[in-house]
Amino acid sequence: MKVARISVENFRRVRAGTVALAAQSLLVGSNGVGKSTICEALDLTLGPERMFRRPVIDEYDFYGARYHVGEDGVLPQVRIEVVLTELSEAAQRHFHSKMRRWSVTRARFLDEEPPENSDTASSADTATAKAADLVAQADAKDAVWALPVLFLGRYDPEEDDFVGGTFFAHPSRPLEDLDEEERSKLGAGLKSFTRKDKQWCRFLYLRPNRIGSRALSFQRGSLLDTIVRLESQQAGPLWETALGRLRETVITDEASGFSSIRGQVRKRLDRFLNLVDGPDAVDLGVSELTREHLRDVLRLFIASQPGMHGVPFGRLSTGSLNLLVFALLTYIADLQGEQAVIFAMEEPEIALSPHAQRRLVDYVTEKMGQVIVTSHSPYVIEKFDHQQIVVLDRGTDGHLTGTALTLPADYKVKKYLTNRRQFAEAVLARAVLVVEGATEASLLPIVAAILHDDPSVAYRHLDLAGISIFNAGNDVSVPLYAPVFATLGKPVFGIHDTPNDEFDEELQTKTTQFTCYEVIPFIGVEDLLVNEVAIAAQRRFLSTVKGRTDYPGECGAPADEFDEAIRAHVRKLLKARKGSYDGYAALLITACANAAELPQTLVDFLIRIDTALRSSATTPDSETVQTGVDDDGA
Structure with missing residues (x-):
C-alpha cells in the first residue's frame, strides 16, 4: 500500500494544497514551507495510535489559529484526504466497498471532474469535453483501485473542546438521507476508518524530536511500541506476560528490610481501616501493574563499549541514540516481512555523520514499501533520483504546491548525475x-x-x-x-x-x-x-x-x-x-x-x-501571520 496523493485544507500554515507522492519521495523546501505539515497530516490520517493523543488537534492546528464560527456562520474544519494505491489482494477484499477507480497517469479518480485548465476541456463545449475525458479515463489501461481516506477535525462549542476523526471518504450517504442529529456529527454520512483499518496501512512516522525520547520509549506509537505490537502477533500477548511476571516479583520477603516496614504500616492501618486477612493486605509493587503505567516506566538499557554495564537509553550520546533508532527501524522492517510499510521520516540527518545518513536512506528505501522523507541535507538528497524529489512551496495566501524536479527534454540525465551534489544544494535554496x-x-x-x-x-x-x-x-x-x-x-x-x-x-x-x-x-x-x-x-x-x-x-x-x-x-x-x-x-x-x-x-x-x-513576494520564512508554532518544530 502506498500514498499516491494527499490533499490538505485549513491545517496549520496550509490553507489548501495537494501533493502527489511517488513510491520513494523526498520533500524539500525552505523552513516553514509545509514539509512537517504533510508528515503530520499523514500521521493524523493513517497513524493507528495518533487518535489516542488528547486533544487530537488544538487551536494552532487550524490555519491562522481560526477555529470559531466565522462571518459566514460556518465552523472552520481541518480536512485531510489521503489516496492509497497498490493495495494487496487481501486489503482489496477487506476494503472492497470503500474503493474507487484511480488513474495513475492523471493522478485523479476516474469519476472526478478534470481541472478547469485540463487540456481536454474546450472553451466551446466544456461539458462535452469533460464527458469525453471521463470516457477516455474509463478506458485507460493504467486505472487501478484506490482507497481514499479522510481526517476531519473541528472545534465543538458545546463541549468547548476539539474533536477529530478518520473516515472512509467513499461512499458517503447524502445529507438529505440523514436526520438532524446525524448531520451535525463530524463526518456526517461517512463510515469511520478505525484503528484496526489503519493497521492495514502499516504507517510509521519518525519525527526528529522523538529521537532519544519518545521513539525509544514504550509509549503508544513509538518505535518500541510498534515492535511490541508486531511481535505480539507471533509470540502472543507480551504486555500480559510482562505484567504477570511483575506481579510475581517479591520485594518484601523476610530477608528484606521492606518486610518490617510493611508489617508496621499494616499494624497502624488496622486501627483505622478494615483490611483483609493475610500478609498481602499491605504490599509493595514495582509499578501500578497496568499497561499504561508500564509503558511509562519501562526503559531500554544499553551497555556499549567501553562501558561495562547497561544504562537507560537516555544516557547514551546523541549519535548512539540515532544509531539505536536506525537499528530499531531495521527490526521493524524485518518483522513486517513481505508486508510493505509506509514510512515517513523527518530530517534523518540530525546528529548523524554523512556516511550514516547515506546508509540510513539506502536501508529504508530498500526495505520499506514507501518512504516519505524530509531533509535539508545534501547527503540525503543526493541518494534520491530527480523524479523522486518534490519541491514544496507555499504562497502568502497559504496555498501549498508540490513540484516534481523535472529535467527539460533536451537535458541529459548524465549531467544531473554528474552534478548530483550541486543539485542537492540547489533544490534546498531559495x-x-x-x-x-x-x-x-x-x-x-x-x-x-x-x-x-x-x-x-x-x-x-x-x-x-x-x-x-x-x-x-x-x-x-x-x-x-x-x-x-x-x-x-x-x-x-x-x-x-x-x-x-x-x-x-x-x-x-x-x-x-x-x-x-x-x-x-x-x-x-x-x-x-x-x-x-x-x-x-x-x-x-x-x-x-x-x-x-x-x-x-x-x-x-x-x-x-x-x-x-x-x-x-x-x-x-x-x-x-x-x-x-x-x-x-x-x-x-x-x-x-x-x-x-x-x-x-x-x-x-x-x-x-x-x-x-x-522585491519578490514574501516567502514562508518571513511570514508573520498564522500560528505561534513553527511548522518544522510542531
Missing part, C-alpha cells in the same frame, strides 16, 4: 546563481561578503538571501540550467564571460529564463579582475602571495612597479593558479578593503540580484 567555472564559484561569495560588510552599500549576502551557487563547468553550459531551475519556481541568475563563439538561437532563448543575466565584457574572468579590481588591492595581493609555498616559480616578479606591469603580473598569476582550491582569484578579492575596490561588473550584478529578491 534561488540559484549559475556560474561558468570554479573560479567564479570561489570568488563571488567573497565579493558578496565584502559588499555585505561595507556600511556604504545596502546589500544582503548570498547566504542570507538563500542563494546557492551552481558551477555549470563552462560558459556554454550556463544557459542550460535556466529552464531547469525556473521549472521549480526558483529565481535563477546566470553569469559567464564573453564566449569565443556567439550562442545559437536555442541557447539564447534559454537565457531569457534567467531572472538576472550577465555576460562579462571580457573573454576570461581574469581579464575582468585585473581591469576592474583597484590597483592598490592588486599590490596588496602580490605582497601577500609572494611568500606562499604554492607561488608559481615560473611567474617570477613584476617587470617594474608601474600599474600596467602590476596588472600584467597579476593576470599571469591568476592564469597560472585558476580554480577553486588553489585559485588565486579569491585571494585577490580578499585583498580588497571595501566595495569601492571590487570589480564593478560583479558588484552591479550582485546588487541587481539582491534587488530582484527583495
Whole structure:
C-alpha cells in the first residue's frame, strides 16, 4: 500500500494544497514551507495510535489559529484526504466497498471532474469535453483501485473542546438521507476508518524530536511500541506476560528490610481501616501493574563499549541514540516481512555523520514499501533520483504546491548525475546563481561578503538571501540550467564571460529564463579582475602571495612597479593558479578593503540580484501571520 496523493485544507500554515507522492519521495523546501505539515497530516490520517493523543488537534492546528464560527456562520474544519494505491489482494477484499477507480497517469479518480485548465476541456463545449475525458479515463489501461481516506477535525462549542476523526471518504450517504442529529456529527454520512483499518496501512512516522525520547520509549506509537505490537502477533500477548511476571516479583520477603516496614504500616492501618486477612493486605509493587503505567516506566538499557554495564537509553550520546533508532527501524522492517510499510521520516540527518545518513536512506528505501522523507541535507538528497524529489512551496495566501524536479527534454540525465551534489544544494535554496567555472564559484561569495560588510552599500549576502551557487563547468553550459531551475519556481541568475563563439538561437532563448543575466565584457574572468579590481588591492595581493609555498616559480616578479606591469603580473598569476582550491582569484578579492575596490561588473550584478529578491513576494520564512508554532518544530 502506498500514498499516491494527499490533499490538505485549513491545517496549520496550509490553507489548501495537494501533493502527489511517488513510491520513494523526498520533500524539500525552505523552513516553514509545509514539509512537517504533510508528515503530520499523514500521521493524523493513517497513524493507528495518533487518535489516542488528547486533544487530537488544538487551536494552532487550524490555519491562522481560526477555529470559531466565522462571518459566514460556518465552523472552520481541518480536512485531510489521503489516496492509497497498490493495495494487496487481501486489503482489496477487506476494503472492497470503500474503493474507487484511480488513474495513475492523471493522478485523479476516474469519476472526478478534470481541472478547469485540463487540456481536454474546450472553451466551446466544456461539458462535452469533460464527458469525453471521463470516457477516455474509463478506458485507460493504467486505472487501478484506490482507497481514499479522510481526517476531519473541528472545534465543538458545546463541549468547548476539539474533536477529530478518520473516515472512509467513499461512499458517503447524502445529507438529505440523514436526520438532524446525524448531520451535525463530524463526518456526517461517512463510515469511520478505525484503528484496526489503519493497521492495514502499516504507517510509521519518525519525527526528529522523538529521537532519544519518545521513539525509544514504550509509549503508544513509538518505535518500541510498534515492535511490541508486531511481535505480539507471533509470540502472543507480551504486555500480559510482562505484567504477570511483575506481579510475581517479591520485594518484601523476610530477608528484606521492606518486610518490617510493611508489617508496621499494616499494624497502624488496622486501627483505622478494615483490611483483609493475610500478609498481602499491605504490599509493595514495582509499578501500578497496568499497561499504561508500564509503558511509562519501562526503559531500554544499553551497555556499549567501553562501558561495562547497561544504562537507560537516555544516557547514551546523541549519535548512539540515532544509531539505536536506525537499528530499531531495521527490526521493524524485518518483522513486517513481505508486508510493505509506509514510512515517513523527518530530517534523518540530525546528529548523524554523512556516511550514516547515506546508509540510513539506502536501508529504508530498500526495505520499506514507501518512504516519505524530509531533509535539508545534501547527503540525503543526493541518494534520491530527480523524479523522486518534490519541491514544496507555499504562497502568502497559504496555498501549498508540490513540484516534481523535472529535467527539460533536451537535458541529459548524465549531467544531473554528474552534478548530483550541486543539485542537492540547489533544490534546498531559495534561488540559484549559475556560474561558468570554479573560479567564479570561489570568488563571488567573497565579493558578496565584502559588499555585505561595507556600511556604504545596502546589500544582503548570498547566504542570507538563500542563494546557492551552481558551477555549470563552462560558459556554454550556463544557459542550460535556466529552464531547469525556473521549472521549480526558483529565481535563477546566470553569469559567464564573453564566449569565443556567439550562442545559437536555442541557447539564447534559454537565457531569457534567467531572472538576472550577465555576460562579462571580457573573454576570461581574469581579464575582468585585473581591469576592474583597484590597483592598490592588486599590490596588496602580490605582497601577500609572494611568500606562499604554492607561488608559481615560473611567474617570477613584476617587470617594474608601474600599474600596467602590476596588472600584467597579476593576470599571469591568476592564469597560472585558476580554480577553486588553489585559485588565486579569491585571494585577490580578499585583498580588497571595501566595495569601492571590487570589480564593478560583479558588484552591479550582485546588487541587481539582491534587488530582484527583495522585491519578490514574501516567502514562508518571513511570514508573520498564522500560528505561534513553527511548522518544522510542531
